[in-house]
Amino acid sequence: MSKEKIKISEDLFDIMPSDYQDLVKSSTYGKEDRGWKDIGTSKELIEQHSLCAGCPESMAFRYILASLPNPEDTVMVGSTGCTSLVFPMVAVHNIHSLFGNQNAIASGLKRALSVRFPDRTKDVVVLAGDGATVDIGLDMTLQAWFRQEKFTTICFDNELYANTGGQESGLMQKGFVAKMAPVGKLFEKVRLPEIARESGCHYVVNCTVSKPSLVEKVIRNAVHIAREIGPTYLQLYTPCILEIGKNSMEGLQEMRDSEKPTERFAYKEYVSEPAKQLLAELAAKDKERKAAAKQLAGQATA
């Protein structure tokens, strides 16, 4: 699908619900400088969602969707969990895979899209929880990285199986007691960012979603690097406020507390050499584009 096809038939435009009219009239599709600042004004960025009030995952979802560089030509692959409740509200293509299968599905999809649309840039982004990425789907996750599949894997790390009531997951911190894990976690949190780096990912980031501008930067980097070079991995802390006993308004503070330098979600980034070079090229091009736009604006006002 391309944005040219997202047009309402002229003769029936007036009867379409206003959500769809807005989507067509004021969406950010095709805009090079789309970003988190479009949230609140663009319909495709989840106006409403079915997650719990104050859920940090809903913030993460919004920031990610606002930051995709090429949403009209992006397919997101999801897995069962809270994220699958949001996808029906998202105006981006998505596939709901079997639990844990998401990276295998994305591998086939990315290859098929490259064959079917050789002249178009098609991005694939996997978005799954920690259970699907690190426990049940670890095999598929790692094998996709070993094969150097060109797509981004995003893990919404809430450190347990939240959607099913709070079971222990590999990314749960040591000693944590959850509703359905009363003994407490006996071993350390799986160090997937490090595993990702060693498995061949060219861009790995471990952070929270407390800062929208930071999320925007890492998403854009991850997608661009995956498109050109190879697999990328983002591990984003999206705490489940229900399962860790917080109130709706406390999610943001929980993330801020967890990203302090000594904490487990202190910002960590790994960029491979080829990826560094690509990011430098992209930054130079972006600078050129902005300078040209500024010059054009100056000419127009003169």
Place this chain on the structure above:
Amino acid sequence: MSDYRVLPGPEHFLPPAAASMGIRLPNPGEAHINGVIASEEKAYEEAAKQFLMAKVPTIFPGPLVLWAWNEKAAKKAAAIRQLYNTLKECVQPGQSPMLIPMPDYRPKYPKIDPEVEINPNHPNLTIWHNKIDCCMFVGVHCHQANLSLKIIRGGTSCYTIAMCAQAGHEDAMLSFRDASVEKIMKLADWVRKLKGTVQPRLTSAKSGASN
């Protein structure tokens, strides 16, 4: 031929799929009325009559015509608008034609607004809310139309018409096949032709869709 007839419901919570009751689809150039194969001409006449009899005759355009994904879709949308305008011109006072879109098929959270749209997963809400007693599906993908038509037959007394671009729908009370701009316009012509000759159901005890 099966004795089963596809009639307005409510047929109960899970009506059988008409195909499983022996109803077959029309061949090219044919249509079916209540599950009985009929000529297209007869179907145009019957569909026009049903529209003119109904208190709230409604057209439900689906994504295949709402979105201008090709030139043909845009032309069909124009024809649908013309059919709706014709209906408005030809009905009598007390009848209120409606044009309600089915923009996509996703489950809607937190809720559907039945006044502005219909969703195949719970079409009965829109039918009940607006008291629709005759409706036509056009531009809806077949699988979703089948689902929706069955739910409507199961839970409401609404008369259903399918203007299908493929092979037609057994689960509609009346189904055309191979829908085109010409066919939609021909139906509009029949509505115009029968204007004033059909008595609306306004005073009938069963006016409006019941549940």
